[in-house]
């Protein structure tokens with residue numbers, strides 16, 4: 001099991017009271033599996049990703065990444081765990097406008113403390129895998145929205161993560177591009193053997209996932225029909 005959340009409770013202060021964003025949420029994904037979490041705005045999806053990525057510590061419950069219990073680690077240990085095991089695809093690609101696609105990946109490698117020179121070839125390979133062969137030296141303004149999202153995904157794969165957390169990957173894309181990005185995520189999940197968790201409000205592409213859970217008012221229920229279907233394209 002690569003990522004396992006058990007009985008997670010997360011509350012935020014709200015004036016004199018509190019909002020329960022996650023209410024005893026449990027979720028798991030093994031390497032090579034894609035778990036989609038679908039729910040409307042405000043249901044708790046971003047909070048779930050923030051806890052899964054170890055960026056927010058829950059009030060209670062347990063987060064295990066590759067068997068390591070994140071909730072019991074020090075901030076420095078957590079930071080190392082995040083760097084070495086978790087790739088995050090943020091909703092907004094947040095690319096640096098002056099850098100080419102390959103440089104976007106190399107900046108991340110640099111921040112991970114790796115030699116940029118030795119990682120250049122790997123960065124090029126990752127961009128080819130996400131379908132950007134021949135566009136590696138383009139800057140964000142020279143790429144389409146779908147292509148920028150592909151750079152975003154390649155960047156999240158730079159550290160050879162075991163867990164890939166993806167926030168609303170199709171939010172800014174039309175139907176065809178959205179379908180292509182979900183297909184790409186399903187392919188990467190199996191080929192790289194990552195445990196992928198995708199949160200989305202979009203119900204259209206759920207057939208790509210091995211497991212589908214639905215989030216409403218901070219509660220998660222797993223879809224018995226879709227669970228274990230193996231994804232539509234496999």
Ligand SMILES: Nc1ncnc2c1ncn2[C@@H]1O[C@H](COP(=O)(O)OP(=O)(O)OP(=O)(O)O)[C@@H](O)[C@H]1O
Pocket residue numbers: 012013014019020021039040041042043044045046047048201
């Ligand atoms: N920093 C915060 N302070 C107080 N309440 C918050 C905070 N962040 C989220 N919430 C509340 O927690 C609940 C879950 O929010 P969350 O952003 O996780 O949902 P979401 O499904 O990701 O929604 P969206 O798609 O709109 O981002 C909502 O009621 C929201 O208003």
